[in-house]
Amino acid sequence: MNSGMTANAQRRDRWSSAAVFALTVVALLLGWAVKAAAEGRTSVYEADGMRIAYPAGWVRASSDTPVLLQVEKPVSPARTTLSLQRRPVTAETANPLSAVHQALTLERGRGWTAYRVLNVGPSAAVPGREALEVTFAFVETKANPFLSAAPVVMLGQEYLFAVDQAVQVVTLTAAEDNFGGAVKDLKSFLRSSPK
Amino acid sequence: MDRQLCSSCGKPVEATSPQQPGRLLCADCAARSYRDRKGTWWATGAGVALTAIFVVVVALISRSAPPTLDGATLVVVSVVLALVPAAIWIVVFYRQDSREPEPKRMVLAVFILSALLARAVGIPLVEEVFRVGSWLAAGVLYHILGAVLVIGFTEQFLIYAAVRYSVYPTPEFDERVDGIIYGTAAGLGYASLVNVQYVLQSGGLDLTAGVIRVAVTALALASFGGLTGYFLGRCKFDDEPVWWMPAGLTLAATLNGLFVYALGEVSTTGIGLQGGGYNPWPGLILATVVAAVTFAALFYLIRRLAGRAPQAAGA
Numbered sequence: 001m002n003s004g005m006t007a008n009a010q011r012r013d014r015w016s017s018a019a020v021f022a023l024t025v026v027a028l029l030l031g032w033a034v035k036a037a038a039e040g041r042t043s044v045y046e047a048d049g050m051r052i053a054y055p056a057g058w059v060r061a062s063s064d065t066p067v068l069l070q071v072e073k074p075v076s077p078a079r080t081t082l083s084l085q086r087r088p089v090t091a092e093t094a095n096p097l098s099a100v101h102q103a104l105t106l107e108r109g110r111g112w113t114a115y116r117v118l119n120v121g122p123s124a125a126v127p128g129r130e131a132l133e134v135t136f137a138f139v140e141t142k143a144n145p146f147l148s149a150a151p152v153v154m155l156g157q158e159y160l161f162a163v164d165q166a167v168q169v170v171t172l173t174a175a176e177d178n179f180g181g182a183v184k185d186l187k188s189f190l191r192s193s194p195k
Numbered sequence: 196m197d198r199q200l201c202s203s204c205g206k207p208v209e210a211t212s213p214q215q216p217g218r219l220l221c222a223d224c225a226a227r228s229y230r231d232r233k234g235t236w237w238a239t240g241a242g243v244a245l246t247a248i249f250v251v252v253v254a255l256i257s258r259s260a261p262p263t264l265d266g267a268t269l270v271v272v273s274v275v276l277a278l279v280p281a282a283i284w285i286v287v288f289y290r291q292d293s294r295e296p297e298p299k300r301m302v303l304a305v306f307i308l309s310a311l312l313a314r315a316v317g318i319p320l321v322e323e324v325f326r327v328g329s330w331l332a333a334g335v336l337y338h339i340l341g342a343v344l345v346i347g348f349t350e351q352f353l354i355y356a357a358v359r360y361s362v363y364p365t366p367e368f369d370e371r372v373d374g375i376i377y378g379t380a381a382g383l384g385y386a387s388l389v390n391v392q393y394v395l396q397s398g399g400l401d402l403t404a405g406v407i408r409v410a411v412t413a414l415a416l417a418s419f420g421g422l423t424g425y426f427l428g429r430c431k432f433d434d435e436p437v438w439w440m441p442a443g444l445t446l447a448a449t450l451n452g453l454f455v456y457a458l459g460e461v462s463t464t465g466i467g468l469q470g471g472g473y474n475p476w477p478g479l480i481l482a483t484v485v486a487a488v489t490f491a492a493l494f495y496l497i498r499r500l501a502g503r504a505p506q507a508a509g510a
Contacts, residue, residue, distance in 0.1 A: 009431075016430060016440040017359060023441045024352040027448070031325065031344035038330035038337040057333060181329070 042188070045069050053192035054082060055185050073182075078140045078152040080174040080182045082189050087167045097132040097160045100167040104134075113139040113151070125159055126190055132160040140175070155179040159190060168193065228370050228432050229501050235288070235372055236494050239379070239421075242284035243414065243486045249279055250410045250479055257402035269399035276406055277390035280413035281306070281383040288376075301362050302380045309357035309384030309420075317353050317385065318392060321346055338459065343452025350385060351448040354420045355440075357381040358427055371428035372497050378424015382416035389416075407475040414482040415454050418489035423447040425493050454485060 041056035050068065058071040066085045073080040087103070089096040101120065108115040115138040123133030140152045157179075158171035170193050172179075172186035199208045201221035208221050220228065253276070256262075264272055285306075289299070321327055331341045358377045362368050368377070390409045394400055400409070426443025429435055461477040 012437060013430070015437045019437055019441045020352065020355060020359075020444055023444065024348050027344045027348035028320075031341060031348070034337060034340045034344060035325055035327075035330055038333040038341070041333060181326075 039184075040188075042192070045071075051192075052084060052189070054189055058082070073185075078154060078175040080178055080185075081172070082185060083169075083171045084189075084193060085169045085171070086163075087169060088165060089167055091165065096162050096167050097130075100160055100169065101132055101134060104169070108136075108138070113141045123159060125187075126161070126193075129161050134158050134160070138173075152176070157183065157186060161193075224369065229503065230370055230372065232370075232372055235376060236490070238284075238288040238290070239490045239494075240487075241287045242417070243483060243490065245283045245287060246280045246410050246414055247479065247483045249283060250406050253406045254403045262402070264399070270394065273394040273400035273405065274391055276400060276402075277394050277409045278387055280390075280410050281387045284379070284383055284413075284417065298367055301365075301367050302377065305357055305361055305377050306380045306384035306387075308361055309354055309381035310388040312353040312357055313350075313385045313388040314392070317349050318389065320349055332459075339452065339456050341452075342455040343449050346455050347448035347450075347452030348444075350416065351419060351423050351444055351451055354378060354381040354385055354416070355423050355427065355444055357384065358424060363427060363431065368428075368431060371425075371432050371500060374424035374426070374428025374431070375421045375493055375497070376424070378427060379417045379421040381424070382418070382420020383413060385420070386413040386416035404473070404475045407479045411458065411475075411478050411482040414486040415451070415458075418486040419447045419451045419454070421493055422450065422489055425496065450485075450489075454481075457481060 039055075042053035043056045043058070045052050045054065045060070047068075052069060054069070054071045055073070057074070059074050061070045061072050061081070063070040063083070066087050068084050068086055070081060070083040087100045089099060093099050105115075105117055115136065117134060117136045119133075119135045121133055123131045125131060125133060134157070136156045136158075138154050138156070140154045153176045154173050155176050156171060156173040158169055161168045161170075170186070170190055172182055172189075174182040199219055201208050201219065201224050206221050206223075208219055285302070288302075325341075325345045327341055327345055331338050355378075358374070358381050362373075362377050368374070389412055393408065394405070397405075400406060423444060426440055426447070430440045430443075458478050458481060461481055462473055462475055
């Protein structure tokens with residue numbers, strides 16, 4: 001092709017194109033940093049000597065004992081929720097993590113539609129803390145009843161930790177489609193949960 | 196001794212010809228490269244005005260006799276409506292630019308290439324890799340920085356690439372104003388794909404709010420594409436430094452990003468008992484004003500350059 005350009009102009013164009021490409025890459029890297037900063041923002045909940053960070057922009061929902069804190073992502077089609085609860089156990093309970101897990105399973109089996117435990121096992125998700133990791137599924141039927149949409153399959157993941165005379169349960173629930181993206185919110189929530 | 200030939204028309208270049216820094220041109224072609232084509236500006240002005248009129252007409256029709264469309268019919272009608280702004284510009288442009296039109300094939304090729312780049316790179320990068328929808332509203336600073344760095348740079352780089360790596364090195368790109376024409380075509384191509392994708396994702400358009408959104412996207416990307424194209428035109432024909440084009444892209448990307456932010460601000464209203472939450476009309480006014488101001492500035496810059504043009508042989 002006759003580009004019709006002098007060698008100097010072609011060389012300058014090549015450098016100019018390389019500079020434009022490099023500039024765009026730098027802009028996108030900075031954009032990624034902005035994204036990370038925006039997504040990493042947290043709000044802090046403090047009460048009863050407890051301090052826990054949850055994603056900024058999430059809304060605190062009212063909660064009753066044993067739930068200490070429940071937050072919800074406002075724009076997800078079926079609510080993505082993170083919660084922290086504290087379940088007392090007696091000193092005689094042989095395996096408090098397993099006992100609380102069984103109790104939760106029975107409660108949810110009665111109250112949640114199609115609740116199923118998918119996997120249970122020990123976890124080292126939080127270094128230095130022995131935990132039981134549970135994944136589960138259910139069908140969200142209690143979302144806005146005026147919403148003309150089919151019920152949504154929800155996934156959940158939770159960690160149970162033994163603390164003094166109690167078990168602390170950190171739970172994430174999210175629609176199947178949003179679950180992968182919400183797991184990182186669970187991880188940061190876990191890291192800030194009271195020891 | 197080799198005779199040097201004009202890169203545009205092939206005639207011998209006289210030693211006395213006023214030379215362009217970037218290309219070997221005869222006196223006639225050198226003078227033409229500065230030319231300010233009135234038809235282009237008429238077409239641009241008419242394109243902006245007719246796009247706004249199109250929206251008002253559709254809104255009036257939809258208000259006075261709401262059509263009952265659904266399913267596939269609604270999607271097909273919506274896709275057609277999503278392509279109307281680009282069609283308006285292209286038709287008006289060809290009618291006005293009849294004296295020496297750019298090759299239809301090249302304008303269409305740039306339009307399609309830009310649309311393909313939007314589908315293959317731009318939209319997946321912005322929506323799936325950066326997932327801007329989930330964090331852009333985290334705060335004003337995040338919104339502005341995200342809109343400029345992610346949306347602005349992605350869109351303007353791809354519009355730049357659609358022109359730079361297709362028509363730019365060819366002899367068809369023989370005037371500074373061609374940068375604006377091809378940049379605008381690339382912007383419209385990108386906007387058309389964004390609009391069609393929006394229609395398909397939402398299963399059709401709300402005839403008023405949807406058509407306004409389509410027009411706003413087309414007006415904005417056509418303007419900022421024209422701005423990027425202006426810098427490309429200068430880059431080819433003037434002895435601009437290496438940083439010229441990066442600076443131009445930064446300006447276009449920044450304005451593009453600021454527009455995205457401002458559009459969100461002016462279109463969002465308080466929610467009350469009478470409804471609310473989203474009012475698209477201020478966005479249309481903003482886009483129309485931005486397009487008019489951008490093209491008026493480009494018109495002024497091209498006119499100023501034309502005043503410096505060397506005289507053509509025999510002129």
